[in-house]
Amino acid sequence: MNRSHFRFSTLTLICICLFAKNNSLNAQTDAHYWTHQFGAKGLLLNGAVIASTEDETAVFYNPGAMTSDDDFNLSLSFLTPSYSILRTKNYLGNGNTISDKNLGFAPGLGSLGFNPFGSEKVRMAITSFTRFKSNIRFRDRIVVDINSNPDELFIGNLEFERRLSERWFGVGASYKFSEYLSFGISQFMTFHSESSTFSIQKELVDKFDPNNLILGWRSKVKYSFAAKGGMITKLGMLAKFDNIKLGVTITTPTYNYFLSRASYEYDDLKTYGQDSTKLISNLSSTNLEGYKTPLSIGLGMDFPFRRSHISFSVEYFAGIDNYNVIDDSNDPFNGLSPNPEKIPILIKAGNKRLINVAIGAQTKLSEKFSLIWGFRTDFNQREISQNSSSAQFLSTTPNVYHVSFGNSLEIWNSTFSYGFDYGFGRKRNDTQLVDFSDVNNTNLFDFTSNGSVISEFKTLNFILAYDFRFRKKRKKKGTN
Numbered sequence: 001m002n003r004s005h006f007r008f009s010t011l012t013l014i015c016i017c018l019f020a021k022n023n024s025l026n027a028q029t030d031a032h033y034w035t036h037q038f039g040a041k042g043l044l045l046n047g048a049v050i051a052s053t054e055d056e057t058a059v060f061y062n063p064g065a066m067t068s069d070d071d072f073n074l075s076l077s078f079l080t081p082s083y084s085i086l087r088t089k090n091y092l093g094n095g096n097t098i099s100d101k102n103l104g105f106a107p108g109l110g111s112l113g114f115n116p117f118g119s120e121k122v123r124m125a126i127t128s129f130t131r132f133k134s135n136i137r138f139r140d141r142i143v144v145d146i147n148s149n150p151d152e153l154f155i156g157n158l159e160f161e162r163r164l165s166e167r168w169f170g171v172g173a174s175y176k177f178s179e180y181l182s183f184g185i186s187q188f189m190t191f192h193s194e195s196s197t198f199s200i201q202k203e204l205v206d207k208f209d210p211n212n213l214i215l216g217w218r219s220k221v222k223y224s225f226a227a228k229g230g231m232i233t234k235l236g237m238l239a240k241f242d243n244i245k246l247g248v249t250i251t252t253p254t255y256n257y258f259l260s261r262a263s264y265e266y267d268d269l270k271t272y273g274q275d276s277t278k279l280i281s282n283l284s285s286t287n288l289e290g291y292k293t294p295l296s297i298g299l300g301m302d303f304p305f306r307r308s309h310i311s312f313s314v315e316y317f318a319g320i321d322n323y324n325v326i327d328d329s330n331d332p333f334n335g336l337s338p339n340p341e342k343i344p345i346l347i348k349a350g351n352k353r354l355i356n357v358a359i360g361a362q363t364k365l366s367e368k369f370s371l372i373w374g375f376r377t378d379f380n381q382r383e384i385s386q387n388s389s390s391a392q393f394l395s396t397t398p399n400v401y402h403v404s405f406g407n408s409l410e411i412w413n414s415t416f417s418y419g420f421d422y423g424f425g426r427k428r429n430d431t432q433l434v435d436f437s438d439v440n441n442t443n444l445f446d447f448t449s450n451g452s453v454i455s456e457f458k459t460l461n462f463i464l465a466y467d468f469r470f471r472k473k474r475k476k477k478g479t480n
Contacts, residue, residue, distance in 0.1 A: 031132035031164050032400065033296070033317055034356045034378040038109035038129055040417035040465040043080075044406045045360030046374030048311040050300025051238065051247035052362075055415070056111035059125040059172035062247045062300065063184030064236030066113065066123045066174035073113045080106040084459035086136060086397060091453050092156050093434050098140040106461050107133045121176045131190070132166040138394060146204070146439050153210060154439050157201035162395045164194040168232075179240065186234040190254060192291065195224035196395060202434065202444055215444050216271035223326065223347060225262035227291040230254040247300035249315075253293050260288040262326050264345055270445065282332035282343060289324040294351060294381075308363040311374075317381065319353035351381040360404075368410035372419065376402045397457045398425035406463055414466065421461040428454050 037047045039057030050062050056073050058065040087099040107130035115123050138160040146152045167190070174184030199220040206212040233252045238245060267281040298315040326347040331340045360374030378400040406419015432451030 031134045031166075032378045032380055032397070033315070033354075034358075034376060035132065035134070035400075036107050036130070037376075037421075039111075040408055040415055041362075041372070043421065043461075043463045043465055044372040044374060044404050044408070044417055044419050045311055045362070046358050046376035046402050046404045046421065047356075048300070048313040048358035048360035048374055048376070050249060050298050050313040050315075051245045052300065052302035052309065052311040056113040056125050056127070057109060058174075058184075058236075059111055059113070059127045059170060059186050060109070060129070060168075060234075062236040062238060062249050062298070063172040063174050063186040063234060064182050064238040064249075065247060066125055066172060066184050067121070067176040067182045068238070080108060080461055080464060082106040082459065082461045084457070087456045088138070088394065089454045089456075090451055091394070091431070091433055092140060092142050092158060093144065093432070094451060096140070096142060098138050098158070100137050102135070107131075122173065123176075124171070124173045127168075127170050127172070129168055130165065131168045132164055132192075134165075135161070135163045136395065136397075137161045145207075148438060148440060151207050152214060153205050153207045154434070155201070155203040155205060156434060157199075158433075159199040160197065160394050162194070162196045166190060166192040172234075174236070181240070182238050184236045184238075186236070188232040188234070190230040190232055191226075191228045192230065193224070193226040193228075195222070197222040198394075200433070204439070204441070204444060213271060214273050215441055216269075217445050218269045219267065221264075221266045223262070223264040225260070225288050225291070225325065227254075227257045227260045227288060229256070229258040230291075230293075231256045232293070243304045245300075245302040247298070247302075249296075249298040249300075251296045251298070253295050254291070257291065260291070262286050262288040264326060264328070264347075266345075280332060280343070282330060284328065284330045286326055286328040286330075286345075289327050291325065292320050292323060292349070294318045294320055294353075305361075308361045311358075311360045311362070313358040314355060316355050317351070317353060320349070320351040322348045322350035325349045354379045354381055362408075370408045372404075372406055372408055372417070374402075374404045378402060378423070393429050393431040393453060393455070396455075398427035398455055400425040400457060400459075404463070417463065417465040419463045421459075421463060423457070423459040423461075425457040426455070428452055 034047055037043050039055050041049050041053055042057050053061045053065050054068045082105060083103050085099055085101045087097060089097045091098060109129035111125055111127035113125040138158060140158050142156045144154050146154050168188045170186050170188035172184060172186035174182055176182040201218045203216045204214040232254050235250045237248045263285045265283040270278040295318040296315055300313045302309055302311045329342045329344040331342050333340055356377050356379060358376035363371045365371055380396055380399050382396055400423045402421055402423040404419060404421040406417060408415055408417040431453050435451050
C-alpha cells in the first residue's frame with residue numbers, strides 16, 4: 001500500500017470513528033432529553049408534570065408552578081436503584097450478541113423552596129441535580145472459522161465505551177399575580193463532560209499455524225471534551241381555570257461557557273503478513289469549537305376526572321444543524337520527520353428536532369394514600385444514516401418508552417412516594433462490523449459489511465422520593 005493510500009485509509013478511519021464529515025455526532029449521546037425524571041410526581045407520572053407539579057421540582061419542570069405551595073419544603077429523590085441492559089445482536093457477525101449490563105442508582109435531585117420575607121406571592125427555590133449521566137460499555141472477543149477460506153481463522157476483539165455526565169445547579173423565583181395566574185424564572189449553571197473510546201482488532205491467521213499472521217488491523221480512537229459553566233434560562237407560567245390547570249415553559253439553549261477543553265488520541269496499526277507494517281498514532285489537546293443544546297417549549301394540562309386527576313405534558317425540542325465540536329490539524333511526528341504531514345481531525349455534532357409526550361393519572365384511594373401511574377416517550381434525538389459508521393451505532397440507545405406505577409403516602413405532613421418505572425426500546429440498522437461468510441484480504445480493513453444489526457434496551461428503576469414540608473404555624477382568627 002502506498003503512502004497516499006495509507007494516509008487516506010487512516011483519515012477515513014478517524015473520520016468514521018469520530019462521526020465526522022456529513023454524519024452527526026450527538027453531543028448528548030445515549031442520554032436522551034427525557035432520560036431522567038425527578039421528584040415524587042415527576043418519577044411516578046413519568047414527566048407529565050408541567051401543569052401538575054406541586055413540589056420543589058417545579059424549579060426545573062415549571063418555575064411558574066412554584067407558588068402552588070407556601071411552606072418551607074425540601075424535595076429529595078434518593079436511593080433509586082436502577083438495572084439496565086443494552087444488547088446488540090449480529091454486530092461482530094451473524095449469531096453474535098454483545099451486551100452491556102448495569103446495576104446502580106439513577107441520578108437524584110435535591111431542591112429547597114421557601115417564601116422570602118414571609119411573602120405569600122413570591123417564592124424562591126435552589127436546586128442541584130444530575131441532568132444526564134450514562135455509561136455504555138461493550139467488550140467482546142471472538143475466534144471463528146472463515147466460511148470462504150477453511151484454512152484461515154478470524155480473530156476479533158472489541159472494546160467500546162462512552163461516558164457522559166451533566167450536572168445542573170440552579171435558583172428560581174416565581175410571582176403569583178392572582179389565584180389564577182403565576183409566572184416564574186429559573187437560572188441554571190451546567191457542567192457537561194463526555195468521552196468516547198472505540199478499539200478494534202481484526203486478524204486473519206493460518207488455522208494450522210495460528211502464530212502465522214496473514215493480515216492484522218488494530219485501531220483505537222478516543223476523544224473527550226468538557227463544557228463547564230454554561231448557562232440555561234427557563235421561563236414558566238401556570239394558569240388555573242376552575243379545576244383545570246395549564247402550564248407553559250420555554251427553555252433557552254446553553255450559552256456563555258467560561259471553561260472548556262478537548263483532547264483526542266488515536267493509534268492505527270495495519271500488518272500485511274511478512275510484507276509490511278503501517279503505523280500512525282497521535283495524542284493531542286485541542287480547542288473545543290463549541291457545544292450546543294436546543295431551544296425547547298413545553299405545554300402541560302391537569303384536570304379532574306371522577307376520583308382522579310389526569311395530567312398531560314408535551315415538549316418540543318428544536319433541531320440543531322451540524323456544527324464542529326473539534327476541528328484540529330496536527331503533525332503526529334512533531335516536525336521531526338523530513339516529510340511531515342498534518343493529520344486533520346474533525347468531530348461534528350447535531351440533533352434532530354423531536355417531540356416527547358407524557359400522560360399520567362393520580363387517584364386518591366384515601367385522604368392520605370394515592371395511586372399514581374404514567375407513560376412517556378424518550379425519543380433519541382440523534383439520526384443515524386445508512387452511511388454512518390458502525391461505531392456510531394454502538395454509542396446510542398433506541399427510542400425508549402417508559403411506563404410507571406406506584407403510590408404516594410402522606411406521613412407527618414410530608415409525602416413519601418414509591419413505585420417502579422420500566423423502559424424498553426428496539427432498533428435495527430445495517431452496521432455490521434464483519435460478516436464471517438465474506439471475510440477476505442480486501443475487506444478486512446473495512447468498518448461495515450452488509451449485515452443487519454439489532455439493538456435492544458430495557459431498564460427497570462425502583463422509585464423512592466421524599467418531599468419534606470415544614471408547616472408554618474398559622475394564627476387563629478380572633479387572636480392577636
